[in-house]
Amino acid sequence: MLQLRGYKGSLAALQSGYRWKSGTSARELHKSAKTLNRSSPLESIEKLTVGDHLHGYTVEGVSPLPEFDATAAQLTHDKTKAKHLHIARKDTNNTFGVGFRTTPMDSTGVAHILEHTTLCGSRQFPIRDPFFKMLTRSLTSFMNAFTASDWTMYPFSSQNSKDFNNLLSVYLDCVFYPRLRENDFRQEGWRLEHENPQDPTTPIIFKGVVFNEMKGVFASPESVFVQALQNKILPGHTYSHVSGGWPNDILDLTWESLRQFHSSHYHPTNARFFTYGDMPLGDHLQFINEKALTGFELGSQSVEVPLEQRWTQPRTNQISCAPDPMATDPEKQTTVAVSFLQASNTDPYESLVLSILGQLLVDGPTSPFYQALLDTNIGSDYSPSTGYDNSTLDTVFSVGLQGIRREDADRVEEIVMKTLETVATEGFHEDRVRSVLHQVELSVKHQSSSFGLGLITSVMSPWIHGGDPISMTRINEHVERFKENLKTEGYLQEKIKQHYLNNNHRLTLIMSPQAEYEEQLAAEERQKLVSMVTALSKADREEVYRKGVELLEEQNSNESADCLPTVVISDVDKVIPPTELDHLHSGGIPVQYTEQPTNGLTYFRATSNLSMVPDHLKIYVPLFASVVTNMGAGDLDYRDFTLQCDLYSGGLSMFPHVSAHHTTPLCYHQGVVFSSHCLNRHLPHMLSLWEDVFTKPNLSDVERLSTLVKMSASSLASNVASSGHSYAMTAAASGLFPSCQLGELFSGMTQVEFLKDLASKDDLTDVLHNMALIAAELLDSGSLRCALNTNSGNYDNVMTAMNGWVDTLPGSRTDNPGPSEESDFERVSTKMYYQLPFPVHYVGAAVPAVPYTHPDSPRLTVLAKLLSSKFLHREIREKGGAYGSGAVHQGGVFSFMSYRDPHCLSTLETFHKAAVWGARGEFTDQDITEALLTVFSKIDSPVSPGAKGRGAFLTGVTDEMRQAYRDQLFTVGRDELQSVAQKYLIDYPTLSCAVIGPKNNKLSDDWTTKVFDL
Secondary structure, rough: OOOOOOOOOOOOHOOOOEEOOOOOOOHHHHHHHHHHOOOOOHHHHHOOOOOOOOOOOOEEEEEEHHHEEEEEEEEEEEOOOOEEEEEEEEOEEEEEEEEEOOOOOOOHHHHHHHHHOOOEEEEEOOOOHHHHHHHOOOHHHHEOOEEEOOEEEEEHHHHHHHHHHHHHHHHHHHOOEEEEHHHHHHHHHOOEEOOOOOOOOOEEEEEEEHHHHHHHHHHHHHHHHHHHHHHOOOOHHHOOOOOOOOHHHHHHOOOOHHHHHHHHHHHHHHEEEEEEEOHHHHHHHHHHHHOHHHHHHOOOOOOOOOOOOOOOEEEEEEEEEOOOOOOOOOOOEEEEEEEEEEEOOHHHHHHHHHHHHHHHHHOOOOOHHHHHHOOOOOOOEEOOOEEEOOOEEEEEEEEEEEEEEEHHHHHHHHHHHHHHHHHHHHOHHHHHHHHHHHHHHHHHHOOOOHHHHHHHHHHHHHHHHOOOHHEEEHHHHHHHHHHHHHHHHHHHHOOOOHHHOOOEEEEEEEEOOOHHHHHHHHHHHHHHHHHHHHHOOHHHHHHHHHHHHHHHHHHHHHOOOOOOHHHHHHHHHOOOOOOEEEEEEOOOOOEEEEOOOOOEEEEEEEEEEEEOOHHHHHHHHHHHHHHHHEEEEOOEEHHHHHHHHOOOOOEEEEEEEEEEOOHHHHHHHEEEEEEEEEEEEHHHHHHHHHHHHHEEEEEOOHHHHHHHHHHHHHHHHHHHHHHHHHHHHHHHHOOOOHHHHHHHHHOOHHHHHHHHHOOOOOOOOHHHHHHHHHHHHHHHHEEEEEEEOOOOHHHHHHHHHHHHHHOOOOOOOOOOOOOEEEOOOOOOOOOOEEEOOOOOEEEEEEEEEOOOOOOHHHHHHHHHHHHHHHHHHHHHHHHOOOOEEEEEEEOOOOEEEEEEEEOOOOHHHHHHHHHHHHHOOOOOOOHHHHHHHHHHHHHHHOHHHHHOHHHHHOOOOOHHHHHHHHHHHOOOOOHHHHHHHHHHHOOOOEEEEEEOOOOOOOOOOOOEEEEEOO
C-alpha cells in the first residue's frame, strides 16, 4: 500500500528517554533470559538490564512509558546490528513490523513495486502471493505493507499467538528471502502484453497493478499537489522523486533494477524491527534470530538521506493539473501553498514544539490562518498538506488555499507572511495554547483498537534516520519542558521568527488547471507505447505473446498453498466475550451505560431519530450535521464555542447514521449521531456545550455557513477520486432497500452534486431556514437516546451530570420513535455511469439479500469472502491489473466492487462469472475454511474501550444475536454456499450496477450516463 508523503506525525508518539542500568554477571544473564520467557511480559521486561544477552541480541536500554502503562526495551542484534524495539503492554492485539530505509533515486516506483513483489513468494514459501493467501489462513486484525517517501514497512497484528508466529514466519521469509520472479514483477509492476493474452492479433498494451494504481492516485489534483510540494521543497536527494512511481516513469523500471534495489536495501543491518503487546519478547527474538537473521553477516546501511541544503532565497514554482469537474466554480481551481522547511524529525522536543505551533496556526476557527484565509472566502478550503508534517527527515510546515482564482495566488502568499508577522508580534492567546495542550493530554489517554500499529507508524520515520524511537513516545516530560519554556516571555514568538520569518527555505507552490493536462499524459503514454512496440522485432513480439500466455496460465493454475502455515477453525473461540451493558433512563431518555478501562476518559454518544424530518429536507441533513457544531451556540460565536470545545473535550461532532434493521428487510434505523469524549473531570462542562447546541444553536450567520458549505463541498468532491469504489457500490445499491436509498442521498454521488451546486449559490438564506426546520425536529429530547462509556467507579459522577443535562433539553415530543419501515417500497435495479475524467474505473454492483438475523446472512458473508479471495482477486487484480476488488454482504445487500480498474464492462461480466463459479461449487473445502477464518478475523477484530457497545447502540444488534450469528458460521458448508449463490446471485434477474470512470462509448442503451462537466 502506497503512502504519499507518509502521514502526519502523532502527538501521542513524540517523546521519551532511556533508563540505563548497570551490567550483570553471566549467571544472572542466563537467569534473566529464562525469566523473560517464563514471567509475564511486563514483569520480564522490567527485569532486563543494559548489557543483557538474549537469543543473539544485546539489550541497549529499558524504559518505562507511563503515558501508556507500558515498558520499552531496545536491543541490537549482535551479528547484523539490526535494531529491535519492543513495547510490552497489557494489550492482546500484538503487533509486528519490520521497516527499511528505502531511498529511490528515480520515479520508477522501484520501492513501491518491490513492496508488492516481495510478498509474492519466498524461499520457504515458493508460491504466488503468500501475502494474499495468508489473509485467508489467518485471524489477523491487520495485515499490510507501506511504502512511504524514504522507508518501507511490513506490519501485521494478531490476538492469537499461533497466528502471530505463522504470520511472522511468512513475513520474515518474504522480506529477507523473496523469489522476486520476473512474472511477479510483470504482474505487480508493469508489462507489455496483448489486450487478450491468448490472441496475438489484439493490440499490445501496458498492464500492471502498480501502474494502474498510480494512474488512479494521480487522477486526483490533490495528490499531484502533495507530491510536487515534497519534490520541490526537498530537491536534493530521494525526496525529489516519486517513491510510489510516476505512471509513465514506471515503464522505465527493469526487473534487474528491482532485484538490485532489494539487495542494496533489504539487509538486516538496514532494518528496524518492532514488536508490541502482551506476548513474550524472548519468543519473538528467538524466532526472528533463527528464522531470518542467522543467514546474514554484518552489512552496510543503505544510502543515508542527508539534511537538505538550506536555500538562501525563497522560491516559487508553478505546476499544472487536470481541471476538476467537481469544482463549485470553474474560475476558481487554483491551489497555492506557502511551505517552510523546518527542523529534523529526529529531534523529539523540537518536533513537539513545531507540531504545537502548527496546530496553533491552522487548527480551528480561532487560529490565525483560519481567520486570515478561510473566513475571507477567497478559496474553498485549506490547500492539501496544510499543517506540520514530520514524515520526512527535514520536517515541513505548509499553509495555503485551494479553490482560488489564479490572480489571487500572490494575495494568498502576502496574507500568509503578514499573518506570521502579526503572530510574531502579538503571540497566541493563552486559552489557545491551553486548548492545544489539552488535546495533547487527550491524545495520550485515548486508546485506539490498533495502538501498536499507530505507535510504529509514528516513530518509524525518525527511527529510520537514526533518531531515538523511545524519545518520540514519552510525551509528558517534553510537555512539561514546553510549559516551563512558555514562562519565558516571547518564547513562541521567537519560535515563529526562527522557523518561519527568518527561514529562507520557503517554497510558494501554485497549481492551476490545464485543459489539455489529461490528454497530454495520455499522449505521453501512447507515444511511449508506440515507441516500445515499434522497436520490437519479430522475435520480441513472439516473446511478448509467449510471456503473456505463460503468465495467464500461471494465474489460472490452482496452486497448492499447503506450504503455508494456517490456523484452523478449532483455533477460533466458540463464544464471543460479552460486553456488559446497563440500560437506564435519565429524565425519560434511554441511556446505555458501560464501564470500560477508558484511562480516565468518558465517551458520550447520542442519536436523534430522523423519521420526523420531512423528506424534502433530508438531503440537507449531512450538511446540518457537519455545520451545526461549527456555527456557535448559546451566547458564544463559532470561534469562542470551538475554543471551549477544545478546552474541555476532544471536539463535538455529528454525523448521519443509516443502517438496515437486523431482522425486518424494509425496516431501518435513520438518525443523527452526536459524539464527543472528555477527561472525566470535564464531563459537566462538555455536556453544557451540548446543551448550548440543543437549546440555542446559532443558525443565523449566513457568511459562516457559506464558508462551511464550500469546505464541505471541496472535501466531499476530493473523496471521489480516492474512494470511488464506495460511491459506486452505494449508487448500485440505492434502489434496493429504503436504507440504501437514504444512504445514497446522504453519502453518495447525489450528495456530492448537491453540495457542489449549493456551494455555487450566492445566497444561502433559504438554506439557513431549512437548517432551522431540521433543528426543530432533531434537537428534541423526545427522539433522543444516549450511550456512555467510562471507567469503573465513575457512575455517580456520570449520572449526576447526565441528569442535570437532560433537565435542560427541549422536549416537545415524548414518542421516541423507533426504526422506520416502508412496506410499500418499490425495488428498482439501475445501471448508472458517472462520467469523470479519471484514467481508471471504479465499478460497483449489487443485489438484494437478507438482514443480519436471517439464516442465510452468515452464509452470504462467507460466500463474499470466498468469491473475493478465490475468484475476484485472481480475475480482476492479477489478470486485469486493477488495484483492488471484492465482494461484501452487509445491510441486506450483496455487493461487488473493483478499485482503480483499467476495465469496466468486462469487470461486470467477471462479477457474474464469480456468481456462477460459486453456484457450481468450484472451490475446495480448504477454500471454505479459509473464507470462514477471514470472516472470524473481521468480526473478532479488537474494539477500543471507548467504542464498546457502539454497534448495539446504533443498530440494535445484541450480544445474543451476535452469538447466534457466530454459531451459524460454524455450520456453513459447501451445500449452503452453493445454495445462496444460486438463490441470490444467479436467480435474481439482474445486477444493479454503477461505474465511475472516463467517457465510455460502448455502453448499451439501458445505461444512464451522468456527466460531471465544467
